[in-house]
Amino acid sequence: MSFFKNQFANVVEWEEFRDDMIFWKWNNREIKKGSKLIIRAGQDAIFINNGKIEGIFKDDGEFNVESEIVPFLSTLKGFKFGFNSGMRVEVLFVNTKEFTVRWGTQNPVLIPTPQLPGGMPIRANGTFNFKVNDYVTLIDKVAGIKQSYLVDDVKIRITSVLDQLLMKWISREGKDMFNLQANSAEIARGIREDLDMQVMDDGLAITGFQVMSFNYPKEIQDMINKTASHEMIGNLSKYQQVSMTDGMASGKVQGAGAASDMAGMMMGMNIAKEMMKNMEEGQSSSAPVSGGGNSGGGAKKPNFCPNCGAKNEGANFCSNCGQKLA
Known part of the structure; x- marks a missing residue:
């Protein structure tokens, strides 16, 4: 007898569950007497009749449709299952996760x-x-x-x-x-x-x-990186000098014809200019203050050799190139 009682029963569940599916609709079937509703964790089940929501069920588990679901449906709570007749509703299963x-x-x-x-x-x-x-x-x-x-x-x-x-x-x-x-x-x-x-x-x-x-x-992006490097150096003129020196030392600034020769010549002139400037500053800073008379110490000896630029410590001859300084 129980066989005939439940032979039309079905299970209402999300049969095609996928993690990337937002909802899935169980429809076009009749819910018979003895049918079960299965709601899994992370799912809500919505019963819909003629486009209207009849009930929303959020607790996961297995439920008897006739005794545990129908009594809570808004307009179908008085529905009675017959032996050969059932209830035609849609059940929308919604994935509740983010x-x-x-x-x-x-x-x-x-x-x-x-x-x-x-x-x-x-x-x-x-x-x-x-x-x-x-x-x-x-x-x-x-x-x-x-x-x-x-x-x-x-x-x-x-x-x-x-x-x-x-x-x-x-x-x-x-x-x-x-x-x-x-x-x-x-x-x-x-x-x-x-x-x-x-x-x-x-x-x-x-x-x-x-x-x-x-x-x-x-x-x-290369321009952004280069600008950031310049800002980190702080002194653009110094950065250019260092870059050119590194380029020549590594052999990158060579063999490029007139442009390469001009770059090398400009760098050499700048280096010579900086050297002369340093020599002049050193001479002016070490020049004796006039005391109104001659102490008889003889001719003044330069602080830097005019031939090679080496610093002089008061000697008559340059210790680097032998140039007479007195």
């Missing part, structure tokens, strides 16, 4: 900037988070026409407007185009608020938006 999605600009976003008439081409990447927020709106706008809904469906919608939002929030209030990472939190906050308004009509909520990095074209 989804995390990676995003990235497929093409560079041209940010208007005075320095570049065509705009600054910038790429960006990061993550955003969302979850189902409003079941009534979700059923009215999405579940009413779809059998299931995937994370990729939401990602496509988000990325379709992301370029415009990046342009809006990067250009806002004259942000430094060459140091966008410093403003990434503010930019992300503005984009999250705008995206939340976009998906609110589907019963979803954007719970987080993060910008991991902004990427410039290689030429601009």
